[in-house]
Amino acid sequence: MFGLALGFFGYSQNSLTGKVVDLNTNKPIAKVKITIADLHNSILTDASGNYTFTNIPAAEYLVExxxxxxKSYSQTVAVQGATVEDFNLDKSSTEIAEVVITGSSKATQIKKSPLPIVSINKEYLTTNLSTNIIDAIAKIPGVSTVTTGPNISKPYIRGLGFNRILTLYDGVRQEGQQWGDEHGIEVDDYGIDKIEIIKGPASLMYGSDALAGVVNLIPTSTGPEGKISGSALAEYQSNNRLLGSSLFLTGNKNGFEYGGRFSKKQAIDYKNSIDGRVYNTGFNETAANVFFGVHKKWGFSHLNVSLFDDLQEIPDGSRDSLSRQFTNQITEADNFRPIVNQRDLTSYNISVIHQRVQHYRAYLRNSFFLGKSRLDANFAYQSSRRREFSHPEEPYQDTPGLFLKLNTFNYDLKYYLPEFDKWAIVFGVNGMNQNNNVLSGTEFVIPSYSQFDLGGFISIKKDWEKLSLAGGIRYDHRKFKNDELFTKTNPVSGFDEPVYGNDRVGADQPFSNYSTNFDGVTGSLGGSYIFNRSWSLKANLARGYRAPNISEISANGVHPGTGFFQIGNSAFKPEFSSQADFGGTYSSKVLNIGTSLFVNQISNYIYNTRLQNADGTDILSENGGQEYPTYKFQQGKVLLYGLEGNIDFHIIKNLHFENSASLIYGDNKSFTGAERNNDNKYVPQMPPFRLVSELRYDLLENSNLFSKTFLKLQLQYTATQDRVYSYDDTETPTKGYSLINLGFGTSLKDRNGANIVDVYFLANNLFDVAYQDHLSRLKYFEEYSSSPNGHLGIYNMGRNISFKLVKTF
Structure with missing residues (x-):
């Protein structure tokens, strides 16, 4: 780590010490986690409530x-020499009002950021049942997920998803074929401690793909200074018999830190009351990571290396027309499909038709304090290997139909000028160099391509006592090139394969050489005003930018993960969004209220539409001897607007009644005049109105054997969505539904008050309601126009009960 080379710089000794006490009793509080987010460093208070950070750079920090x-509390501390800062914590029934957010260039408080930001902590992730890390945020107002079964979810923010949402892992943009909706985010669920969500354009900091927002998945941090610590987890989920486990170990001493995690998950096909077990939705997932770091008075340097390996079955929804039992493909010709037997539906073994997604990542985070200024230099290398095994017969079962090899180098440099009179100015440049090779498979839905991104920005923030203003401007440039491809049928296997040179004579050419550039200017301007400890307001105007992805530009084929033939358009222009946000909060000991309104207009909006003949029948495209319905990307203009809110009551001690709701409308302005009608006036894939109400009671507060005990009941109501883009039968309405969820958890203690184990019993969809989520891709996996039971498509997961054990040490 080249940061070590700065160790000889002659910085003076700086320290931060203090004591944490109860605001009402003035008694010291032990085991309080004191965190300096900008240093990625934390420590625990001792039995007397004291904490000490030594050998840290002189600067102004937000300390939490x-x-x-x-109640979580954070305050700004200027560290220079031997600095003392005490904390008085309030044992209140209100929810967390102030938390540290690291999604911007510098740690700040939520109330002081003009952006609409949500922070989700480890407690929320642990005490709510989810089937993957993106599913864990699906109940947050304004956030939804596009799903393909329980283990495949993509984030959706305020009606926008895929390449319009930038997913980060510890601040590094996740690169793994995001254009596809048939595989999930390649991240270990158990390794995430915190999730930060920006609900709106964040192109200023991140460039293309942050047009609609950012989901920052923050992994478990290093343990406190001077201690070796860790955790072990075991989980079982009843619906798909999921077995999960994870082991984490970390150490931190004298400025040197290290750690590692290993996790494993596997599951059989999930079930519901309509479909029974849904064939080919099982998975087997392995993840691991190790990290090393050093903290010195010049700053810090962290190296993290991770791997993710997921064997994920691929459902296609084929059934017997009378019994509605699922069938499976057993021959390449696919002229007969037998009914799937019970043994295969309940087996942990991965079927022949599946995909394997492997993701490898190494990233280096460096922060150098240069006097009163600071330089952050972050670099990452990612390698994504995605194979879809679609050939059911020997000897080609191990020959991938689709084989994508994506390599990405990310860079991110930020220079922080010395702050003066609460002015903070940051210059930055970031981007990536990316290459994707598709030539090792037998199916070619996209061409091989390369692209280079370069973006530069300036960000300015000014804080007063109650008012904070922030803004900036950015320019992005993307250089894109895809390669031509010629294919012929292999006379032995019967599969397509690339050909070169003279062999191209008489060959098919699905893709031609193509190159182009995309450019965009973006920015934001906003402010927040904190009237007092209870009231605050914020507003923000932002312009977002997104370059079209490879599928939207060049797609020309089909693969088993979608079930349709996709056509792109090389004439597409970049998308640009203009969004206005306004929000406010009120917080007291008995009541928390928050609301947020937004309006977002997007030009050159890219959406998918189904192609049909004049008589209303599907236009079919042939691929591999089979015919598929055809979809083609279109470009137009849309207007999105909506409202989110929450109101939480804490009138009775230990009793929490929390409510949240979100409503989003999408107006498709791509059609005007006589061309506009009820079938095309809405934007596709708009989430319906949703309400989540939770009643939670904290038990056994003064027990010597138990702590953190809770019991909760949750109602999840989703309204009918009939505002759909039904043009050419692209989208269909979805009925509303109500789900009841339950939860119980406690921490067992020994005689000395030390933790033995945390125990959780959680249940989703307690009454086994049959429902289809509007953003579920499986809803459209149907080959018939009617069925004997009156149900079409595949339904979501039925009742699911989880038992989880967590041991910290």
Whole structure:
């Protein structure tokens, strides 16, 4: 780590010490986690409530104190020499009002950021049942997921998803074929401690793909200074018999830190009351990572290396027309499909038709304090290998139909000028160099391509006592090139294969050489005003940018993960969004209220539409001897607007009644005049109105054997969505539904009060309601126009009960 080379710089000794006490009793509080987010460093208070950071750079930091049972608190501390800062924590029944957010260039408080930001902590992730890490945020107002079964979810923010949402892992943009909706985010669920969600354009900091927002998945951090610590987890979920486990170990001493995690998950096909077990939705997932770091008075340097390996079955929804039992493909000709037997539906073994997604990542984070200024230099290399095994017969079962090899180098440099009079100015440049090779498979839905991104920005923030203003401007440039491809049928296997030179004579040419550039200017301007400890307002105007992805530009084929033939358009222009946000919060000991309104207009909006003949029948495209319905990307203009809100009551001690709701409308302005009608006036894939109400009671507060005990009941109501883009039968309405969820958890203690184990019983869809989520891709996996039971498409997961054990040490 080249940051070590700065160790000889002659910085003076700086330290931060203090004491944490109860605001009402003045008694010291032990085991409070004190965190300096900008240093990626934390420590625990001792039995007397004291903490000490030594050998840290002189600077102004936002320091957070957090412990179970108290209101999280953060305050700005200027560290110069031996600095002392005490914390007085309030043991209040209100929810967390102030948390540290690292999604911007510098750590700040939520109330002081003009952006609409949500922070989700480890407690929320642990005490809510989810089937993957993106599913864990699906109940947040304004956030939804596009799903293909329980283990494949893509984030959707305020009606926008895929390449319009930038997913980060510890601040590094996740690169793994995001254009596809048939595989999930390649991240270990168990390794995430915190999730930060920006609900709106964030192109200023991140460039293309942050047009609609950012989901930052923050992994488990290093343990406190001077301690070796860790955790072990075991989980079982009843619906698909999921077995999950994870082991984490970390150490931190004298400025040197290290750690590692290993996780494993596997599951059989999930089930519901309509379909029974849904064939080919099982998975087997392995993940691991190791990290090393050093903290010195010049700053810090962290190296993290991770791998993710997922064997994920591919459903296609084929059934017997009378019994509605699922069938499976057993021959390449596919002229007969037998009914799937019970043994295969309940087996942990991965079927022949499946995909394997492997993702490898190494990234280096460096922060150098240069006097009163600071330089952040972050670099990452990612390698994504995605194979879809679509050939059911020997000897080609191990020959991938689709084989995508994506390699990405990311860079991110930021220079922080010395702050003066609460002015903070940051210059930055970031981007990536990317290459994707598709030539090792037998199916070619996209061409091989390369692209280079370069973006530069300036960000300015000014803080007063109650008012904060922030803004900036950015320019992005993307250089894109895809390669031509000629294919012929292999006379032995009967599969397509690339050909070169003279062999191209008489060959098919699905793709031609193509190159282009995309450019965009974006920016934002906003402010927040904190009237007092209870009231605050914020507003923001932002312009977002997104370059078209490879599928939207060049797609020309089909693969088993979609079930349709996709056509792109090389004439597409970049998307640009203009969004206005306005929000406010009120917080007291008995009541928390928050609301947020937004309006977002997008030009050159890219959407998918189904192609049909004049008589209303599907236009079919042939691929591999089979015919598929055809979809083609279109470009137009849309207007999105909506409202999100929450109201939480804490009138009775230990009793929490929390409610949240979100409503989003999408107006498709791509059609005007006589061309506009009820079938095409809405934007596709708009989430319906949703309400989540939760009643939670904290038990056994003064017990010597139990702590953090809770019991909760949750209602999840989703309204009917009939505002759909039904033009050419692209989208169909979805009935509303109500789900009841339950949860119980506690921490067992020994005689000395030390943790033995945390135990959780969680249940989703307690009454086994049959429903289809509007954004579920499986809803459209149907080959018949009617069925004997009156149900079409595949339904979502039925009742699911989880038992989880967590041991911290």
């Amino acid at each position: 104190a957090n412990v179970t049972g108290y």
